[in-house]
Amino acid sequence: MSLLKTKLLSQIPDLKERVRNLGKNHGSKVVSEVTVEAILGGMRGIRSLICDTSEVGLDTGLIIRGIPILELTDKLPEDILWLMLTGELPTEAESKDLQADLQKRTDIPDYIWAMLKEFPKDAHPMNMLSGLVSALGNESKFKNEYFKGLKKDLYWDYTLEDSLDLIARIPVIAAAIYRVRFNKGDIIKADPSLDWGANFAHMLGVETEVESWYKLMRMYMVVHCDHESGNVSALTAHVVGSALSDVYFSLSAGLAGLAGPLHGLANQECLKFIIDTLDHFGKVPTDDELKAYAKDRLDRGLVIPGYGHAVLRVTDPRFTASIEYGRKLIPNDDRFVMVEKLFKIVPQLLIEQGKAKDPWPNVDAATGALLYHYGIKEFEYYTVIFSVSRALGICSQLVLSRAMGEPITRPKSVTTDWLEKAANKQ
Numbered sequence: 001m002s003l004l005k006t007k008l009l010s011q012i013p014d015l016k017e018r019v020r021n022l023g024k025n026h027g028s029k030v031v032s033e034v035t036v037e038a039i040l041g042g043m044r045g046i047r048s049l050i051c052d053t054s055e056v057g058l059d060t061g062l063i064i065r066g067i068p069i070l071e072l073t074d075k076l077p078e079d080i081l082w083l084m085l086t087g088e089l090p091t092e093a094e095s096k097d098l099q100a101d102l103q104k105r106t107d108i109p110d111y112i113w114a115m116l117k118e119f120p121k122d123a124h125p126m127n128m129l130s131g132l133v134s135a136l137g138n139e140s141k142f143k144n145e146y147f148k149g150l151k152k153d154l155y156w157d158y159t160l161e162d163s164l165d166l167i168a169r170i171p172v173i174a175a176a177i178y179r180v181r182f183n184k185g186d187i188i189k190a191d192p193s194l195d196w197g198a199n200f201a202h203m204l205g206v207e208t209e210v211e212s213w214y215k216l217m218r219m220y221m222v223v224h225c226d227h228e229s230g231n232v233s234a235l236t237a238h239v240v241g242s243a244l245s246d247v248y249f250s251l252s253a254g255l256a257g258l259a260g261p262l263h264g265l266a267n268q269e270c271l272k273f274i275i276d277t278l279d280h281f282g283k284v285p286t287d288d289e290l291k292a293y294a295k296d297r298l299d300r301g302l303v304i305p306g307y308g309h310a311v312l313r314v315t316d317p318r319f320t321a322s323i324e325y326g327r328k329l330i331p332n333d334d335r336f337v338m339v340e341k342l343f344k345i346v347p348q349l350l351i352e353q354g355k356a357k358d359p360w361p362n363v364d365a366a367t368g369a370l371l372y373h374y375g376i377k378e379f380e381y382y383t384v385i386f387s388v389s390r391a392l393g394i395c396s397q398l399v400l401s402r403a404m405g406e407p408i409t410r411p412k413s414v415t416t417d418w419l420e421k422a423a424n425k426q
Ligand code: HAX
Pocket: 231, 261, 262, 263, 264, 265, 266, 298, 302, 303, 304, 305, 306, 307, 308, 309, 310, 311, 355, 356, 357, 358, 362, 363, 364
């Protein structure tokens, strides 16, 4: 048995017990309130989900199992997967064991390769990824066991199996999407001597300085891995998973949410905005020129991608990780200079406009410039890279949810009439 499964087997009884006790001893206690504003505002701020893999403080940003994300940027993504699932960083032996386990699971069935070739030439890479992940559900071990008659206590075990299979395979599929969709030549095979993040970078096949490219990809995979469970992609995956759909269906549904421009697609939109701006001016604009250009965009009712957040009220530490990386490596790259200029100009503009609750940069504001520098210039692909990383968090959340024995998700909706009457009564 893998060291990860052994560890989880030792932890899960206690987790179950804690959840059972909460229900039994505190079931009727009130821990959150639901205002009319929260209902109208996308359920904002209602505490109604359990997520142990990570939490997001409005003034701290992402914290994974008690550790701020900026303290984890030098770790391997596999180690963060272990951390999210178990609450502890792995020992060297545990990390190697997980790496070896993932390397054994990278085989892709032929029907996936056949499907990959059938997508329209102009298909969006996120349509391709979400579709292929869903199709891969044919391999689900959970589904097979469930329909044979699986005890509830073992749901997490087969969900873990599916999750590890999927986490091992998603970089292979994602890299193949890049090669095929953007005519980059043959699909590149996984290299078993590389760790998970470096292997993904290797399979993309860009020609660049390899060691710093691998390092960037590991850091990218770490910082995008999770953001608690109320965001669109994680929440969607959770709801789908709560119906006992397999991990492939859940992740595919979550990725469909990540593909929205207000969520993960913002990284594509950010770089597009930067490139359009450079094209518009034919050079890096001066601060005054950029200010006027960005203000005009706001006046036309358009968002500035990469700025604002539904929860955060400070500069996203994941942005800090990316901008620090860029300052060391590519301070003079035009796209990166634009990232710096926007950081100087946009928050003040948003404050002056007075609408956005968070005027600060989020995770998506700087990463495009880094990827572009290393040769990934096709920005429609950026959300696929985000997705590979987010699979770590979404799958971890699903495993723990099954371990806790969470039921099907079913909040209550109300009619506008009901809400008006309830509000008027108070
Ligand atoms: N540019 C212009 N206007 C903005 C804005 C921005 N960057 N951020 C927020 N606003 C506007 C909203 O559109 C909203 O306007 P209306 O009242 O006219 O509808 C108003 O400010 C209040 O919004 P909010 O309460 O501050 O923000 P929300 O919680 O509703 O939305 C979003 C959060 C991230 C969706 C929002 O800030 C946004 O659209 N940002 C730009 C897109 C983006 O970068 N998305 C990525 C977020 C991080 C992420 O999930 N990555 O995967």
